[in-house]
Amino acid sequence: MQPFRFGVIGETVRTPADLTDRARRAEDLGYSTLLLRDHFVEEPFGHQLAPLIALTAAASVTTTLRVGTQVLANDYRHPVMLAKEAATLDLLSGGRLELGIGAGWLRDEYASAGMAFDAAGERVGRLEESIQLLKSLFGTTPTHYAGEHYTVAGLDTFPAPVQRPHPPLMIGAGSKRMLRLAGREADIVGVLSKALPDGTISGDVAERRPDTMAQKVAWIREGAGDRAEQVELSMMISPVIADDVRESASRFADARGWDALAADEVLAMPSVFIGPAERIMDLIRQRREEYGFSYYVVSDRAMDAFAPVVAKLSGD
Structure with a gap:
């Protein structure tokens, strides 16, 4: 079982x-990682610095x-350039x-940049090749690769990353194929809601339900096979520190337009943690037992309120 750690996005x-400020504050509060997204349009997350x-x-x-990306869109960087930049960051x-x-999933972003938004199968195929290339480029021998999407002829990259055999690789995934790929290739799997063909992320409340999460974890484990226990499972969560659990759950649902959703349904969602800090800690332990999640990420808007949980559970 993986020990708990916590990140701030x-x-x-x-x-x-x-x-x-966020980096120093996260370190002082005991968070493991500061993470940044990878988007160059304002919607849906607001303007961002280059990660x-x-x-x-x-x-x-x-x-x-630690510092991390959650997550880079593969199509925005050739894997040769990404390997060099990532190795340099790991070194520095x-x-x-x-x-x-x-x-990559945000159609509007592709369109704004004049990039073709290919079908999901092709984008995932490119990612599969990119992962193989990155692992090779982080290695100690020249890379020779000829695939459907990328060709590299005897490239010996510099610098070498400090972490061996490569910096921990996290794959963000929400669909069956992506989750199996992540289980097979990643050190960390960031479980997401599934991307839709129209270039958005699903807002369907079913994506947050316990049975859906259990299925996603099962697909990761299918992909991982014998190494399933070595794969760290991560998820961005919505913590609400409050004494009145049910009332807070109802407000949480109302704020997201889930007017018809009962408080019990909200409280059962694996990504939602509502209540006093002790209740939240108990839920985190229970859900690690049930699903295997040990690496939780919170918004920097919640980092101070959630800090007592981090202080108590990190490394447990």
Whole structure:
């Protein structure tokens, strides 16, 4: 069973001061990792700094905090360039990078950049090849690769990453094929709601239900096979520190337009943690037993309120 650790995703980071403040604060509060998304359009998450450059700056003002991407869109960078940039960040941070990557899903972003938004199967196929290339490029011998999407002829990359055989690879995944791929290839799997063919992420409440989460975890384990216990399961969660559990669950549902959803249904969602800190800690332990999740990520908006949980459970 994996020990607990916790990450912060920098949802409100817009300026250098924001970045250094969140990084130092996350480290002081005992969080494992500062994570940044990878988007260059404002919607749906707000404007963001370029993740690899910003994370280099965050690493330079901290000493133990890990830095990671949640997650890079594979189509936005050729794997040769990504391998070099990631290895450089790992070197400059003293081996603190977690490299998160996914297939890319936001159609409007592709359109704004003039990039073709190919069918999901093709995007996932490119990601599969990219992962193989990245692992080879992080290695110690020249890379020779000829695939359907990428060709590399005898490339010997510099610098080498500090972490061996490569920085921990996180794959963000929500669909059956992606979750199996992540189980097979990743060190960390970030479980998401599934991406839809129209280039959005599913808002269906069913994506948050216990049976759906159990199925997603089962697909990861199918992909992982004998190494299933070595794969760290991660999820972004919605914590609400409150004394009145049911009333807070009802408000949580109302804020998301789930007017018809009963409080009990909200409270059963594996990604929702509502109540006093002790209740939330009990739920985190229970859900690790049930699903295997040990690496939870919260918004920087919640990092201070959630800090007592982090202090109590980290490393447990």
